[in-house]
Amino acid sequence: MKIGIITIFNVNNYGAELQCYALYKKLQKMGYDSEIINYLFGINPKHKFDGEKRTVSISFKQIIKVKLLPIVQNLLCLFHPKNKKIRNQRFNVFHATYNHLTTTIYPSVKSLYYADFNYDIICVGSDQVWNYMKGYSLEPFFASFARKGTKKISYGSSIGLSSLSKEAESVFRNALKDFSSLSVREQQASVLLKKILHKEIDVVLDPTLLLNNKEWLEVAQFGMCPPNKYILVYIVTIKPCNYVLKLARHIAKQRNLQIVRICRDAYPEFSGNDVQEIMTAGPSDFVGLFSRAEFVVTNSFHGTVFSINFSKPFYSIIKKHHSTNSRLISILKKLNLENRIVPAGSPLPEIQDIDFSIPIERLNEERLHSVEYLRKALVDN
Numbered sequence: 001m002k003i004g005i006i007t008i009f010n011v012n013n014y015g016a017e018l019q020c021y022a023l024y025k026k027l028q029k030m031g032y033d034s035e036i037i038n039y040l041f042g043i044n045p046k047h048k049f050d051g052e053k054r055t056v057s058i059s060f061k062q063i064i065k066v067k068l069l070p071i072v073q074n075l076l077c078l079f080h081p082k083n084k085k086i087r088n089q090r091f092n093v094f095h096a097t098y099n100h101l102t103t104t105i106y107p108s109v110k111s112l113y114y115a116d117f118n119y120d121i122i123c124v125g126s127d128q129v130w131n132y133m134k135g136y137s138l139e140p141f142f143a144s145f146a147r148k149g150t151k152k153i154s155y156g157s158s159i160g161l162s163s164l165s166k167e168a169e170s171v172f173r174n175a176l177k178d179f180s181s182l183s184v185r186e187q188q189a190s191v192l193l194k195k196i197l198h199k200e201i202d203v204v205l206d207p208t209l210l211l212n213n214k215e216w217l218e219v220a221q222f223g224m225c226p227p228n229k230y231i232l233v234y235i236v237t238i239k240p241c242n243y244v245l246k247l248a249r250h251i252a253k254q255r256n257l258q259i260v261r262i263c264r265d266a267y268p269e270f271s272g273n274d275v276q277e278i279m280t281a282g283p284s285d286f287v288g289l290f291s292r293a294e295f296v297v298t299n300s301f302h303g304t305v306f307s308i309n310f311s312k313p314f315y316s317i318i319k320k321h322h323s324t325n326s327r328l329i330s331i332l333k334k335l336n337l338e339n340r341i342v343p344a345g346s347p348l349p350e351i352q353d354i355d356f357s358i359p360i361e362r363l364n365e366e367r368l369h370s371v372e373y374l375r376k377a378l379v380d381n
Contacts, residue, residue, distance in 0.1 A: 001032060001033065001120040001121060001378065002033050002034070002035075002118065002119050002120050002121075003027060003032050003033065003034035003035075003119060003120070003121045003122075003123055003378070004034070004035060004036075004037050004102075004117055004119040004121070004122045004123070005020070005023060005024055005027070005034055005035070005036045005037065005122075005123050005125050006036075006037045006039060006122060006123070006124055006125065006140055006141060006143065007019070007020050007023065007036070007124070007125030007126060007127055007129060007141075008020075008041045008125075008127040008128070008129055009036070009041075009127075010038075010040060010041070010044055010091075010095075011041055011043045011044055012043075012073075012091070012265065014262075014281075014283055014286045014302060015127070015208075015300065015301065015302030015303075016127050017091060017094065017095075017283045018208050018283055018286070018287070018302065018306075019125070019126050019127050019206060019207045019208050019302070020036060020099070020125065020127075020207075021094075021098055021099055021219070021283070022207035022208045022209075022210055022211050023123070023125050023126060023155060023156075023207040023210070024036055024099055024100060025098070025211060025215070026207065026210045026211065026371070026374070027123075027374075028100075030371070030374070030375065032378065034100070034123075035100045035101065035102055036099055036100060036101050036102070037101075037102055037106065037112075037117075038101040038102045038103075038104065038105045038106060039106045039112060039140055040105065040106065040107045040108075041136065041140075042134070042135070042136030042137070043069075043070055043134075043136070045070070045074070046107055047107060047108065048107045048108040048111075049108065050108040050109070050110045050111075051110070052108065052109045052110065052136075052137045052139075053137065054132070054135060054136070054137060055132055055137050055138040055139060055142075055171055055175075056132035056138070056165065056167055056168045056171055057165075057167055058132065058133055058135055062133060062135065063135055066134060066135035066136075067135075069238070072238060073238070073265055076265065076267040077265060077266050077267055079267065080266050080267045080268075080279065083266035083267070083279045083280050084265075084266040086266075086280040087265075087266045087279070087280045087281070087282065089282075090280065090281070090282025090283070090284070090285065091282050091283065093282065094219075094282055094283040094284055098219055109137050109139050109140060109145075112139075112140055112145040113145045115145070117145075117146070117147065117150070119146075119150055120150070120151060121150070121151045121152075121153060121378060122143040122146050122150055122151070122152050122153075123153050123154070123155055124141050124142070124143055124152070124153070124154040124155070124157055125154075125155055125156070125157070125207065126155060126156035126157060126158060126185055126206055126207050127158060128158045128159070128160040129141035129157050129158065130157050130158065130159045130160075130172070130189075131158065131159055131160035131161060132168055132171075133160075133161060138171075138175070141157070142175035142176065143179075144175070151180050152178060152179045152180060153179060153180055153181040153182070153377040153378070154179060154181070154182050154183055154184070155183055155204065155207070155373075155374055155377070156183055156184065156185040156204045156205065156206055156207060156370075157182075157183070157184055157185065157189075158184065158185040158186060158189060158327055159184070159186075159188075159189040159192065159193075160326075160327060161188075161192075161326075162188055162325070162326050163192070164192055164196075169195075169196045172193065172196055172197075173196045173197065176193070176197060177197070180377070180380065181202075181373075181376070181377035181380065182197075182201050182202070183201065183202040183203065183204045183370075183373055183377070184201055184202070184203055184204075185203070185204065185205075185206050185327055185330070185331075186203065186326045186327040186329075186330035186331075187203055187326070187330045187333075187334075188326035188327075188330065189201070189203075189326070189327075190202070190203045202373050203330070204366075204369070204370040204373050204374075205331075205363075205366050205367060205370040206301075206302075206305055206331070208302060208305050208306065208309070209305055209308070209309060209331075209363065209366070209367065209370075210367060210370060210371065211309075212309070212367075213291070213309050213310050213311070216287050216291070216306075216309060216310075217287075217291060219283070219284050219287060220284055220287040220288040220291055221282070221284040221285045221287075221288045222288040222291075222292065223285070223288075224278055224281055224285045224288065224289060225288055225289055225292045226258055226260060226276065228257075228258045229255075229256075229257050229258065229294045230257055230258040230259065230260045230276075230292075230293060230294060231248055231251055231252050231255070231257040231258070231259055231260070231293065231294060231295040231296070231297065232260050232261075232262065232289055232290060232293035232295070232296045232297075232298075232312075233245065233248045233259060233260065233261040233262070233271075233275070233296075233297050233298065234261070234262045234296070234298040234299075234300050234303040235261070235264065235269070235298070235299055235300070236264055236298075236299060236300040236303070237299060238264070240269075241299050241317060241344060243317060243344040243345055244297050244298070244299055244317050244344075245259075245271055245272070245275070246348070247297050247315060247317070247342065247348060247349075248297040249274070250348050250351070251295055251297065251351050252274075254351055255294065255295065255351075257294055257295065258276065259271075259274055259275045259276065260275070260276045260278065260289065260293075261275050261276065261277050261278065262278050262281055262286060262289060263277050263278060263279045263281075265279070266279050266280060267279065286306075287306070290303075290306040290307065290310055290312065291310050293307075293310075293312055294312070294313075295312065295313050295314065296312050296313070296314040296315075297314065297315050297317065298314065298315075298316060298317070299316070299317040299318065299319075299344075301327055301328050301331075303316075304316045304328060304331070304332070305331065308331075308335065308337070308359065308363065309363075311354075311356040311360065313352075313353045313354045314340060314354075315340055315341075315342050315349065316328055316332065316340055316341050316342065317342050317343075317344050318341055318342070318343055318344065319343075319344055320343045320344070320345075328341070329341065334362065334366060335359040335362050335363055335366075336358050336359055336362060337354070337359050340354070
C-alpha cells in the first residue's frame with residue numbers, strides 16, 4: 001500500500017513541523033510506504049489562493065485577524081533578516097533530512113485536483129486541519145481531491161474548537177461521510193463529530209506522542225542548550241502573555257535556574273535582561289532544548305506534550321474560557337496531569353515536581369491504543 005499524508009506543515013511553526021514528521025516516521029516504522037504531500041497551507045507566503053473559497057463562513061472580525069497575523073509576523077521579521085534566514089535554513093534542513101516529501105509542490109487547493117496521485121490511502125494528519133476559524137479552505141483536509149476508489153482515513157485530526165456552527169456541522173457531515181476511519185486528537189472533537197455523524201469517533205494521541213523520548217533524541221540538536229541548568233519558556237501567542245514569564249521567574253528564583261525562551265519567530269520578544277531569547281532554533285533545536293530543560297512553562301499544546309514525553313516538570317497556561325483549550329485539557333486529563341493547568345492571571349501555584357510513573361504508564365497505554373487504531377484503519381476495508 002502507498003500512503004499519502006496531508007497535514008499542515010511548512011508554516012513556520014515547531015508543533016506543525018514535528019507532528020508531521022512524527023506521523024510519517026511512525027508509518028515508516030510500521031513498514032508502510034508513505035510520503036507527505038507537499039501542500040502549501042494558506043498561511044504559507046507562497047500559497048496561491050487561485051479562486052479558493054472558505055469552507056465555512058467566519059465573522060469579518062475573524063477574517064481581519066486571520067489576514068493580519070502573517071502580515072504582522074513578516075513585518076517584525078523584516079528587521080531581523082539574518083535571523084530569519086538562519087531559522088528558515090534549519091527548518092528546510094530538518095525536512096530534507098528527516099521527511100519524505102512529494103517532489104512536486106502543490107501551492108494551491110486547485111493544484112491538488114490536477115495532481116495524479118496514485119495512493120491507495122490518503123491519511124489526513126493531525127494538527128488543527130479542521131479548524132475553519134483559521135479562515136482557509138478545508139478541502140485538502142477532507143481529501144476532496146482524492147481520485148475515486150482511494151481510501152480516506154484521518155489520524156488525530158483536530159478541530160481546535162469547543163463548538164461548531166450549524167453551517168460547519170453540515171459541511172463536516174457531508175465531507176466526512178466517505179472516510180473509512182476517523183480519529184481526532186481531543187475528546188471535545190469526538191463529541192462534536194459523534195453528534196453529527198451518529199457514530200463513535202476514536203480519540204488518539206497527537207503524532208508527536210507516538211514517538212518516545214529516545215526516538216525524539218535521534219533528531220535532536222543540543223548546540224543551543226546553555227551549559228547551566230535552565231527553565232524553558234515557550235509562548236505561542238503574538239499578544240504577550242506576561243503571566244507565563246511571571247511564573248517562570250517565580251520558579252527560576254526558587255530553583256536557581258537560568259531562564260531560556262524559544263521565540264515564536266526570528267525576532268526578539270523583549271522578555272527582559274534576565275531571559276536568554278533564542279530566535280533561530282529549528283525543529284531539531286526545539287527538541288533538544290526541551291530534552292535538557294529542568295522545568296518548562298508554556299501556553300503551547302506542543303510545548304506541553306514535549307514536556308510530558310521528556311518527563312519534565314511543567315505548567316501549561318491557558319486563557320480562561322478559551323475555545324481552543326479543549327485539546328490541551330483532553331490530553332492532560334487522559335494522563336492524570338490536569339493539575340498542571342494554570343489559568344492565566346490566577347495566583348501563582350505552589351511549585352511542585354511531577355511523579356511521572358502514572359502519566360507515563362497511561363501514555364504507553366494510549367500509545368498502544370493509537371497505533372492499534374492506525375494499524376486497523378490502514379488494513380480494514
